[in-house]
Amino acid sequence: MVKNRILSFWYPLIIVLLLIFCTSGCNKSRQNEHEILIDFNKPSKELKVFWHSTGFSPAQLINNPAMREVLKDFGRLPRKGISYIRPHYLLSLVSVDDMNSENPNYNWSRLDSVLDQIVGNDLKLIFELMGIPRKSLGRQNDSAISYEFDNFRDMKQIFLWKRFIRDLALHLESRYSKETVRSWYFETTNEPDLNFFWKYDIPTFLNYYDACSEGLKSADNLLKFGGPGTANDTVPVFKALLKHCDSGQNLFTGERGVRLDFISVHIKDDPLDMLKRELATVDYIKKNHPKFINVSLINDEADPMAGWSRDFWWRRGAWYAAFVCQNIDIRQKKLIDSAGVNYRIHSNDHAFLGRWHSRTSHVLFKNEDDISQFRLIPKPVFSVMELVALMGDSYIDVQIPRKYQKHFGVLATQHENGSVVIMVYNKTSFDPNTHNAQLDMPEITQEQKYLMNSETIDLEVKIKGLPFDKTSVTTYVIDSENTNPYETWVEMGKPAYPNEQQYKELLVASKPTTLSLQSIQNEPIDDEFLFELNMESPSVQFIIIDSN
Numbered sequence: 001m002v003k004n005r006i007l008s009f010w011y012p013l014i015i016v017l018l019l020i021f022c023t024s025g026c027n028k029s030r031q032n033e034h035e036i037l038i039d040f041n042k043p044s045k046e047l048k049v050f051w052h053s054t055g056f057s058p059a060q061l062i063n064n065p066a067m068r069e070v071l072k073d074f075g076r077l078p079r080k081g082i083s084y085i086r087p088h089y090l091l092s093l094v095s096v097d098d099m100n101s102e103n104p105n106y107n108w109s110r111l112d113s114v115l116d117q118i119v120g121n122d123l124k125l126i127f128e129l130m131g132i133p134r135k136s137l138g139r140q141n142d143s144a145i146s147y148e149f150d151n152f153r154d155m156k157q158i159f160l161w162k163r164f165i166r167d168l169a170l171h172l173e174s175r176y177s178k179e180t181v182r183s184w185y186f187e188t189t190n191e192p193d194l195n196f197f198w199k200y201d202i203p204t205f206l207n208y209y210d211a212c213s214e215g216l217k218s219a220d221n222l223l224k225f226g227g228p229g230t231a232n233d234t235v236p237v238f239k240a241l242l243k244h245c246d247s248g249q250n251l252f253t254g255e256r257g258v259r260l261d262f263i264s265v266h267i268k269d270d271p272l273d274m275l276k277r278e279l280a281t282v283d284y285i286k287k288n289h290p291k292f293i294n295v296s297l298i299n300d301e302a303d304p305m306a307g308w309s310r311d312f313w314w315r316r317g318a319w320y321a322a323f324v325c326q327n328i329d330i331r332q333k334k335l336i337d338s339a340g341v342n343y344r345i346h347s348n349d350h351a352f353l354g355r356w357h358s359r360t361s362h363v364l365f366k367n368e369d370d371i372s373q374f375r376l377i378p379k380p381v382f383s384v385m386e387l388v389a390l391m392g393d394s395y396i397d398v399q400i401p402r403k404y405q406k407h408f409g410v411l412a413t414q415h416e417n418g419s420v421v422i423m424v425y426n427k428t429s430f431d432p433n434t435h436n437a438q439l440d441m442p443e444i445t446q447e448q449k450y451l452m453n454s455e456t457i458d459l460e461v462k463i464k465g466l467p468f469d470k471t472s473v474t475t476y477v478i479d480s481e482n483t484n485p486y487e488t489w490v491e492m493g494k495p496a497y498p499n500e501q502q503y504k505e506l507l508v509a510s511k512p513t514t515l516s517l518q519s520i521q522n523e524p525i526d527d528e529f530l531f532e533l534n535m536e537s538p539s540v541q542f543i544i545i546d547s548n
Contacts (some may be wrong), residue, residue: 008476017417028035034458034460035459035460035461036400036459036533037462038398038462038464039465040412040465041464041465043396044394044395044414045395045396045397047395047413048072048336050332050336050343050344050346051156051328051347051348053083053084053085053086053300053346054074054082054084054085054349055085055087055300055349055350056352057088057352059088059089059090059094059131060110060114062113063114065372066148066353067353070353070376073362073376073382074123075123075281077386078389078390078506079390081385084124084125084185084345085115085118085123085124085125085338085351086347087118088130088132089131091130091131092112092130092131093111093131094111094131095133095134095527096108096135096167099164100160104163104164106167108135108175110114112175114191123182124180124408126184126185126187126345127186127187128229129187129189132191133164134148135148149161152208153200155207156198158207159211161208162211162212162214163502164215165216166216166219167219169181169216169223171218173194176488181220182220182224185224185225185226185258185261185262185298186212186224186226187225187226188208188209188212188224188226188264189228189229190229191231191266192205192229192237193228193230193232193235193236198237202236203360205228205240205241206241206251207251209227209241210252210258212225213225213258213259214252217259225259226264226295226296227241227299231266232491233277234280238265239284242260242285243288243289245259246291260295260407261296262296262297263285263295264299264300265278265298265299266300266301266302267299268304268305268306270304270431271326271330272326273426275331275334275335279334279335279341282297282341285357287438296343296344297344298344299346299347300345300347301349302347304432305321305432305433307359307360308352308358308359308360309354309358309408310359311441311442311444312432312440312442313441313443313444314432314441315358315359315381316356316478317377317429317486318380318478318483319428320380320430321478322427323427323537324384324385324388325384325409325411325540326407326425328388329409329410329411329423329425330409331346331488347495348361356379357440357442360379361381361486363377363379365496365497367545375506377507377510380485380510380540381485383483383510384540384542386512389543390544391421391423392421393415393416394429395411395413395414396412398415407427408425409425410422410424410454411423418467419544419545419547420543421542421544421545422464422545423540424542425541426457426536426538426539427537428452428455429451430447430451451537454538456532456536457533457534457535458533458539461531461533463530463545464527464529465527466529466545468548470548472545472546472547472548473543474514474543475515475542475543476512476513476514476544477513477514477539477541479535479536479538479539479540483509483511485506485509488505488509489508512542
């Protein structure tokens with residue numbers, strides 16, 4: 001009876017206390033959903049630079065004056081915002097006669113003219129050993145041009161290929177210096193799992209790989225070589241190459257195992273799904289070829305989807321810029337730091353020449369009355385690379401409210417001098433790959449509009465641990481109203497070829513727009529700087545904080 005009376009006395013009190021605790025916790029949770037703390041007193045981590053690459057096809061596109069201007073723009077990006085270029089079919093620019101003789105007669109001139117443009121803009125190569133040298137450049141009719149290498153199943157041609165690759169490497173080092181060429185990545189031919197690019201079987205590909213590897217080695221054993229750059233994840237040719245390099249017999253030396261300086265894949269997807277597939281690839285390597293677990297991983301076609309020339313609205317504006325930012329953010333945190341992956345290059349394959357809805361870094365306008373005249377306008381996906389290049393050398397972890405983690409992120413970086421660059425993105429969480437693969441998407445769907453409206457962000461941001469008492473704040477914004485040259489072009493009436501004044505206005509609209517944050521105070525309150533963060537969906541902001 002006494003026990004029952006005690007329970008009857010305490011039971012209501014316990015219920016009241018539990019209700020108070022739950023209410024307090026729920027309120028705290030609701031508050032946390034609307035605020036972010038960025039504390040630079042926390043231990044920092046090194047920020048790797050792995051996003052500084054792009055590509056295009058074919059290599060001879062560089063002969064186009066417009067493409068040369070695009071290369072100049074890449075070369076001018078601050079702090080090497082783009083360092084590597086990956087063109088297809090470089091070897092198709094070479095001609096060679098008398099390949100069967102002791103002294104083949106090479107003509108490197110067309111290749112040199114292309115590489116001169118790349119190197120001359122202070123850019124490096126991901127040099128695909130792709131394409132077939134021609135016998136003669138003297139013929140005008142391409143259908144009549146013949147090739148020295150027309151059957152890689154022929155073992156004699158495989159051995160000649162090794163010599164050709166050696167001679168190629170020696171020529172490159174002679175023209176551009178050993179130091180320069182050693183900084184390049186030599187890669188196998190593009191996507192050998194597709195018949196469009198590789199018409200032979202897997203054993204022939206492995207012989208080709210050995211010939212490339214040993215040819216490069218015989219010229220300079222410090223040249224980097226890897227692959228296979230497959231279009232699909234862990235497909236048979238991918239697995240066969242890793243097995244061959246792990247324990248297979250080298251065709252030329254007879255040794256077990258062949259060098260593999262990096263492993264390249266092409267995984268095109270939404271950033272979160274792309275990350276899952278990259279981690280699955282790493283898991284396959286870890287389980288089946290643990291000796292390669294620390295070999296550099298490269299995703300050198302990390303685009304939302306295949307098909308560079310197709311018509312998709314999200315390629316013209318802020319969504320594509322936010323896509324780039326989310327890829328950088330989650331790879332640094334989840335792939336490099338959490339999973340410990342030696343992730344070396346994450347490349348957007350978008351250096352083509354096209355229009356607003358193409359997978360291109362710039363919009364090309366051609367003057368139909370004078371084909372020698374053109375105008376180039378950088379898209380937001382290029383402009384964001386200017387901002388990404390401003391980020392610091394280290395970063396701190398920032399806790400993001402769970403409800404936003406699918407589409408919103410913060411990468412808070414700091415330079416050695418204490419200045420802060422905070423990358424913030426809000427990428428509308430639709431996945432282009434869930435759309436009917438056969439259909440283009442020139443305009444926003446109703447479902448996507450709903451997501452945009454529902455995924456806007458209004459947060460209070462607290463920043464602690466800044467190494468200065470008074471601040472100077474600059475904010476760059478990419479959204480529907482800022483850094484949006486497409487909307488400027490629409491307001492002009494969509495001119496087919498903008499006149500001089502319109503061109504100037506479009507260039508201004510393409511530059512990252514600066515906004516001042518009026519809500520941040522110049523001096524800290526209890527070591528905290530506060531400001532409101534308002535982000536539409538999709539959008540990107542870069543907040544730069546320095547001493548005043």
